[in-house]
Amino acid sequence: MTIKFDALDAALLAELARDPRAPILELAQRLGVARNTVQARMKRLEASGAVRGYPPDIDVQAIGFAVHAFLGIELDQNKMDPIIETLRGFPHVLEVHATTGRADLLVRIAAQSQQDLLEIIQRVHAIDGVNHTETMLALATPIGYRSLPLVEHLTNRTIP
Structure with missing residues (x-):
């Protein structure tokens, strides 16, 4: 709305x-x-x-999850809903976006180590309907999620 x-x-x-x-x-x-x-x-x-x-607003890195990655998932289109529901059950999954392009889903993951990330990716591969994944490691987050600049733009008002 x-x-x-x-x-x-x-x-x-x-x-x-x-x-x-x-x-x-x-x-x-x-x-x-x-x-x-x-x-x-x-x-x-x-x-x-x-x-x-x-x-x-929890800094997951501060509580031990220093490895951040984005996982592009190619999947069987008719299995998207069950795959999303399975991903919802993964505590390391921070968010999931349905996308256009090669990947059908873009998944943001936080892990404690590279080994932890590998195990999460292997669990994702085991989900019925997942065909292929591509992992991109986040080396830094120079601009984190934010919404106030958009609010400022919408109202043409400078927010201090």
């Missing part, structure tokens, strides 16, 4: 990105609006699905 998005929404999201545990009253004070305004905006953003939740 697409919603109308304005500068106040962008500012609210920027504040929540900086401090996801900030109380509503404090957010209202920072933004210079009424508490009810912040509460209504948050409810609207959550109900629309634009804000999916407030989980901690």
Whole structure:
């Protein structure tokens, strides 16, 4: 669901990105609006699905998963759903994207070691319907997942 998005929404999201545990009253004070305004905006953003939740942003490398890879998977098209469900059960799988091009799925994986990564890839190869994989190791992540620059662009507002 697409919603109308304005500068106040962008500012609210920027504040929540900086401090996801900030109380509503404090957010209202920072933004210079009424508490009810912040509460209504948050409810609207959550109900629309634009804000999916407030989980901690965990650095998986800091908890021992230093090897990051992207796995392109070519598969039997009629087996895509069961393959995705199997991948959902792999704790090392951080995300899966259905893609165009040679690979049908692009899978982001975190592993503790190269040996650990090899074992994960072997488990993926054992899934019925997986025909071929291509592994790309991530050497560094100079730009991690982010959404606030897009929010800024959408509202034509500079977020500090």
